[in-house]
Amino acid sequence: MRRALVIEDQDLMRQALIVELKESLGDCIIAGAQTFALAHRALTDDLFDLVLIDPGLPGFDPTSSEERLKVIEAIVQAAPSAIHIVITGSDNDKEAVACRELGVSAYLGKTGFSRGGLGNVLDQVARDEFSLRYSKANAQFTELHISGLTPRESRITELMMQRRPGERRKDVFARMAEELRIEPASAERYFKQARAKLMRSGRLPRGL
Structure with a gap:
């Protein structure tokens, strides 16, 4: 350990x-x-x-x-x-x-x-x-944090809402997979979990 x-x-x-x-x-x-x-x-x-x-x-x-x-x-x-x-x-x-x-x-x-x-x-x-x-202040989007979601569910939701025009969902799953060193299928699972939670609470943001 x-x-x-x-x-x-x-x-x-x-x-x-x-x-x-x-x-x-x-x-x-x-x-x-x-x-x-x-x-x-x-x-x-x-x-x-x-x-x-x-x-x-x-x-x-x-x-x-x-x-x-x-x-x-x-x-x-x-x-x-x-x-x-x-x-x-x-x-x-x-x-x-x-x-x-x-x-x-x-x-x-x-x-x-x-x-x-x-x-x-x-x-x-x-x-x-x-x-x-080195430090770089080049953020192009505001960060998104939604209560009730795990850190990984929150991150994939954030990435999905920041999709560039023409970018497919599977491309976003691949980006998160590379960022967190997980499988794209796991990133997709986190997204589905997050979306289901947000739908149940009536807080599903536009674009998801």
């Missing part, structure tokens, strides 16, 4: 990363830490296969390159056998290079990092490739 640690002080972001990891890793145990002290204690008490790091932690100046790298280096040294992934909202070329030199396997910008993207990053890391993805 693989073990992962998510070091992130923002509750919503930490929970979102944990959900992504659960879907990507399968059978796993995931711990979350909001501060450097909690992270260091967790790394001292346990062995982790994967560590996600946001270097802008409380108690450190998030605008100081020196302090950010100090956080990353200390965590890498505390878990030398783990895979380390830095995910930050203040990504830049210089820091990405420095992280790679410290032994980090991936450097990711938060802005524009889509759901399902972490699984693709892990696949790249598994091939011994350094994964580098």
